[in-house]
Amino acid sequence: MLSDEYLARHSKAQFSRMKDKDSVSSDSNYREMIQRIGERIAGVAQVDLPGTEWEFVVFEKPEPNAFAMPGGKVGVNSGLIKLANENEDEIAAVIGHEIAHVAFRHSNKRMSQAMGIALGGVILDTAMRKKSSSERVLAGGAYGIGTSVGMALPFSRKQEKEADHRGLYYSAMAGYDPRGAISFWKKMQNEKKRKMPEFLSTHPNPGNRIEFLQSNMDRAFALYVNAKKARGEKPNL
Numbered sequence: 358m359l360s361d362e363y364l365a366r367h368s369k370a371q372f373s374r375m376k377d378k379d380s381v382s383s384d385s386n387y388r389e390m391i392q393r394i395g396e397r398i399a400g401v402a403q404v405d406l407p408g409t410e411w412e413f414v415v416f417e418k419p420e421p422n423a424f425a426m427p428g429g430k431v432g433v434n435s436g437l438i439k440l441a442n443e444n445e446d447e448i449a450a451v452i453g454h455e456i457a458h459v460a461f462r463h464s465n466k467r468m469s470q471a472m473g474i475a476l477g478g479v480i481l482d483t484a485m486r487k488k489s490s491s492e493r494v495l496a497g498g499a500y501g502i503g504t505s506v507g508m509a510l511p512f513s514r515k516q517e518k519e520a521d522h523r524g525l526y527y528s529a530m531a532g533y534d535p536r537g538a539i540s541f542w543k544k545m546q547n548e549k550k551r552k553m554p555e556f557l558s559t560h561p562n563p564g565n566r567i568e569f570l571q572s573n574m575d576r577a578f579a580l581y582v583n584a585k586k587a588r589g590e591k592p593n594l
């Protein structure tokens with residue numbers, strides 16, 4: 358397995374390139390919303406990811422997509438905020454899910470697997486051949502693995518289930534209504550009927566996702582009610 362530190366370093370470099378290449382949203386409402394939700398989720402996830410320097414960025418892109426990279430770099434497309442109708446409980450569900458992938462080191466596992474594939478193959482590109490195996494994989498040239506740190510590879514069904522489970526608790530403990538996870542995934546499924554969103558290609562359906570989320574809802578809801586009380590706020594009932 359690749360070290361956390363190594364992946365974090367490369368993710369940070371990758372994220373900087375994305376910010377240069379793709380347009381970062383100047384919508385102050387969107388930016389503040391994602392910052393606010395992100396900080397609350399990160400506060401809960403801190404026990405799993407101590408010392409992470411989080412950064413939350415809104416990209417001005419129509420595709421409903423979001424991601425979190427090792428090292429605490431989180432990107433949310435404006436298209437996802439629109440798909441969620443700016444519903445913060447739904448957006449929190451997505452950010453919770455993404456941060457859970459990071460907490461489980463899922464990208465690390467994906468990258469290590471990808472590297473195993475790359476190492477087993479013949480590297481045709483001469484420039485690539487001179488680089489170390491990890492550089493090759495991270496450069497994404499060898500096997501079309503993608504330009505990001507493990508981001509273009511789909512998560513496994515098991516990883517999706519883990520992220521759904523923990524993500525649900527993260528958002529609930531941060532004071533977001535966990536039922537937002539269900540309404541969000543329903544919207545995503547509807548979107549799929551129109552056009553396959555990129556988000557679903559990297560986050561395949563782990564089977565009965567909605568049923569699985571529902572089966573954890575009682576506990577998540579209790580955590581949410583407690584979190585709201587602790588914040589001096591009224592929970593949705």
Ligand SMILES: [Zn+2]
Nearest residue numbers: 512517520560
């Ligand atoms: Zn996922």
